[in-house]
Amino acid sequence: xxxxxxxxxxxxxxxxxxxxxxxxxxxxxxxxxxxxxxxxxxxxxxxxxxxxxxxxxxxxxxxxxxxxxxxxxxxxxxxxxxxxxxxxxxxxxxxxxxxxxxxxxxxxxxxxxxxxxxxxxxxxxxxxxxxxxxxxxxxxxxxxxxxxxxxxxxxxxxxxxxxxxxxxxxxxxxxxxxxxxxxxxxxxxxxxxxxxxxxxxxxxxxxxxxxxxxxxxxxxxxxxxxxxxxxxxxxxxxxxxxxxxxxxxxxxxxxxxxxxxxxxxxxxxxxxxxxxxxxxxxxxxxx
Amino acid sequence: xxxxxxxxxxxxxxxxxxxxxxxxxxxxxxxxxxxxxxxxxxxxxxxxxxxxxxxxxxxxxxxxxxxxxxxxxxxxxxxxxxxxxxxxxxxxxxxxxxxxxxxxxxxxxxxxxxxxxxxxxxxxxxxxxxxxxxxxxxxxxxxxxxxxxxxxxxxxxxxxxxxxxxxxxxxxxxxxxxxxxxxxxxxxxxxxxxxxxxxxxxxxxxxxxxxxxxxxxxxxxxxxxxxxxxxxxxxxxxxxxxxxxxxxxxxxxxxxxxxxxxxxxxxxxxxxxxxxxxxxxxxxxxxxxxxxxxxxxxxxxxxxxxxxxxxxxxxxxxxxxxxxxxxxxxxxxxxxxxxxxxxxxxxxxxxxxxxxxxxxxxxxxxxxxxxxxxxxxxxxxxxxxxxxxxxxxxxxxxxxxxxxxxxxxxxxxxxxxxxxxxxxxxxxxxxxxxxxxxxxxxxxxxxxxxxxxxxxxxxxxxxxxxxxxxxxxxxxxxxxxxxxxxxxxxxxxxxxxxxxxxxxxxxxxxxxxxxxxxxxxxxxxxxxxxxxxxxxxxxxxxxxxxxxxxxxxxxxxxxxxxxxxxxxxxxxxxxxxxxxxxxx
Ligand SMILES: Cc1ncc(C[n+]2csc(CCOP(=O)(O)OP(=O)(O)O)c2C)c(N)n1
Ligand code: SF4
Ligand SMILES: [Mg+2]
Numbered sequence: 001x002x003x004x005x006x007x008x009x010x011x012x013x014x015x016x017x018x019x020x021x022x023x024x025x026x027x028x029x030x031x032x033x034x035x036x037x038x039x040x041x042x043x044x045x046x047x048x049x050x051x052x053x054x055x056x057x058x059x060x061x062x063x064x065x066x067x068x069x070x071x072x073x074x075x076x077x078x079x080x081x082x083x084x085x086x087x088x089x090x091x092x093x094x095x096x097x098x099x100x101x102x103x104x105x106x107x108x109x110x111x112x113x114x115x116x117x118x119x120x121x122x123x124x125x126x127x128x129x130x131x132x133x134x135x136x137x138x139x140x141x142x143x144x145x146x147x148x149x150x151x152x153x154x155x156x157x158x159x160x161x162x163x164x165x166x167x168x169x170x171x172x173x174x175x176x177x178x179x180x181x182x183x184x185x186x187x188x189x190x191x192x193x194x195x196x197x198x199x200x201x202x203x204x205x206x207x208x209x210x211x212x213x214x215x216x217x218x219x220x221x222x223x224x225x226x227x228x229x230x231x232x233x234x235x236x237x238x239x240x241x242x243x244x245x246x247x248x249x250x251x252x253x254x255x256x257x258x259x260x261x262x263x264x265x266x267x268x269x270x271x272x273x274x275x276x277x278x279x280x281x282x283x284x285x286x287x
Numbered sequence: 288x289x290x291x292x293x294x295x296x297x298x299x300x301x302x303x304x305x306x307x308x309x310x311x312x313x314x315x316x317x318x319x320x321x322x323x324x325x326x327x328x329x330x331x332x333x334x335x336x337x338x339x340x341x342x343x344x345x346x347x348x349x350x351x352x353x354x355x356x357x358x359x360x361x362x363x364x365x366x367x368x369x370x371x372x373x374x375x376x377x378x379x380x381x382x383x384x385x386x387x388x389x390x391x392x393x394x395x396x397x398x399x400x401x402x403x404x405x406x407x408x409x410x411x412x413x414x415x416x417x418x419x420x421x422x423x424x425x426x427x428x429x430x431x432x433x434x435x436x437x438x439x440x441x442x443x444x445x446x447x448x449x450x451x452x453x454x455x456x457x458x459x460x461x462x463x464x465x466x467x468x469x470x471x472x473x474x475x476x477x478x479x480x481x482x483x484x485x486x487x488x489x490x491x492x493x494x495x496x497x498x499x500x501x502x503x504x505x506x507x508x509x510x511x512x513x514x515x516x517x518x519x520x521x522x523x524x525x526x527x528x529x530x531x532x533x534x535x536x537x538x539x540x541x542x543x544x545x546x547x548x549x550x551x552x553x554x555x556x557x558x559x560x561x562x563x564x565x566x567x568x569x570x571x572x573x574x575x576x577x578x579x580x581x582x583x584x585x586x587x588x589x590x591x592x593x594x595x596x597x598x599x600x601x602x603x604x605x606x607x608x609x610x611x612x613x614x615x616x617x618x619x620x621x622x623x624x625x626x627x628x629x630x631x632x633x634x635x636x637x638x639x640x641x642x643x644x645x646x647x648x649x650x651x652x653x654x655x656x657x658x659x660x661x662x663x664x665x666x667x668x669x670x671x672x673x674x675x676x677x678x679x680x681x682x683x684x685x686x687x688x689x690x691x692x693x694x695x696x697x698x699x700x701x702x703x704x705x706x707x708x709x710x711x712x713x714x715x716x717x718x719x720x721x722x723x724x725x726x727x728x729x730x731x732x733x734x735x736x737x738x739x740x741x742x743x744x745x746x747x748x749x750x751x752x753x754x755x756x757x758x759x760x761x762x763x764x765x766x767x768x769x770x771x772x773x774x775x776x777x778x779x780x781x782x783x784x785x786x787x788x789x790x791x792x793x794x795x796x797x798x799x800x801x802x803x804x805x806x807x808x809x810x811x812x813x814x815x816x817x818x819x820x821x822x823x824x825x826x827x828x829x830x831x832x833x834x835x836x837x838x839x840x841x842x843x844x845x846x847x848x849x850x851x852x853x854x855x856x857x858x859x860x861x862x863x864x865x866x867x868x869x870x871x
Contacts, residue, residue: 080549284662
């Protein structure tokens, strides 16, 4: 069935309630297209969504899905993929979900390198809770809980990923539909943990990191002739705080996904209808 | 002499106490003797005091008692810690050549064995504990040859020379006692039988039960005393196509396990203490997303970091009520080591039949106690698997709405919805911690809210009607006085019954493995003169539950020292409670 899947098959009939103009529309469209373009269909895809405006994606997309607890989407995704290597797993959430309450999981998901994709809709704000500072907010960004700005440097999620041993690091922009889709496709096709940080502007609560800001400043690495296999070049791009980049920044071609080195291949949902045949051997071990 | 023998080896953590004790326990099991072990230990890797205690008999043993017959003491502290349990017939094996001057209690007989020198003679000082085992064999009239198989099992991987050296070390210990001492007056002469027992602890029984039940995924974060479930499954569950993950924390562990369960695997996690607190965050999600998940809590002494290596049954309230909002769940607490095996299997069936979180509640005492059983106690042919309402591809259509969408949370009569596993054609759907409609889509519609809450609670009602939630009963069924217990106190209670009988006291004992849903004890409680609830906590959490259920005041026996109940102590406590006033 996969050959005639269209991206709209991944759309649910629930109308998004995002604010008109929210970056998440574009981010989601690209994810759906990328899933369809890589030969997946809703019945063999599992989407795990975080909590936030971004997390609503689970409701607006159609596939097997779980919308869980704030910050815990990555472990759920890893569990699904380990139990079901035959299923395409995509995890999505916000910058607060992934880099604040879920930051511990992010580091370990990166180094665990389970073969799945992770799309973070980074609007540098807490959207759902109506505009508080997020871990990626600028240090002088004034919000209701940080009237003078957080006065702390923002987290650099790409650097965090690199330091955690990432095998795929990319960044895209919700309104550059074509490039965003291509980049998410590459994350899906990567053998391992495909991480994409998406600039997905919040038009309601963030008047700094706007569409215009990203349009004016974004540098596309593809046009720069960047080689994603070059670790040192990737490091330079990631640590360059003067510019915003889009593209596949780093990819390790030798990546060995978790399931491969752990010999996970079985569909764990299939079990016999009684104890395993040789199970009395387990008892005899205790002689 | 009593029919049972109480033996112990004690020293510093790091002295190989556990492995030595286990070798002796295995030898006794090989000789057809029943064994019940317990551990005293401090939560330090080295230093402090640790002891491995064995109670053995040719009859059933399921408790510890306050009497020690033979003690292998590697330190003075070991002797000091156990002085109160010594009697005229006790013997203490110690090494007089070591630097400390052993101070022995007057009533005990000292047996000085040059453990280190004899071990060196056999090939290395490291074998001094095995020399002590040989000495213990001689004192107890137990053939040293029974040690051989256990030594092979323990040291076989290190080569035949090591095994032979250990056998020799045991014989040197035996010969030394034989030549230097005449201990016939102590009167120990261990009987053997033709039985052949397996020896395992509660965590091993849970792990083995999980594999028998088809568990394929385990995620956990190390914490005493739950870790050994994870260690048991590691390497073993892989043989059946499964996997064990050490997660970054318990928040992750329970969510990974939930993910695997969404994928259709029989999945579990286990934890204790602070770990179950962290997992509480996800209880509600498991319940509202209707995910079958087994969550084991091997209780230890709390609150906070408490006494990490000590016994307590203090988590009952949090397992019954933990998590914000109202979370439908099942809470099952195996009452013995064999029950750890069978209840684990039952937990997996309940989880999948009712798509609900199942808490499997054990405790530290059960997790470290090794006990003998005939292998038939774990008869794998008797294992039944019920996967509930997983829909086959051909049946999906039956559960689609008029627009072809799968009704994953259909409000059925019994409350249980169809379950489509990922990959099932046309079964795609979302599940969520948000309130949702039958399709899993978020809603705040008042009617749908009530429909979904009711359908989730209806599963519990259905289970109440369809499953067995009975108690286990011991003692005199017609006795006027009733003793109620939950979890692992059962063995000590059963032995206490015999002791009470010797004092002409008969009671009826109800041992309750099902905490939610649980048996209705109203009639039993009302019919009794005295009702005493026994549990290892300070406040009487189960006693509160029983008072709430039956609207009758009960008496309480609580122990929260960090040590499990002993049969003789429990008999005394029950006798004393029978003559107190019923609380107003
Ligand atoms: C444990 C917990 N704490 C707090 C919240 C409230 N909360 C919901 S979403 C959110 C932050 C969302 O920010 P982000 O992840 O950036 O998502 P966005 O809305 O910006 O897409 C918070 C704090 C929650 N749901 N759970
Ligand atoms: S609040 Fe911001 S992030 Fe949320 S939907 Fe509106 S624009 Fe999007
Ligand atoms: Mg955000």
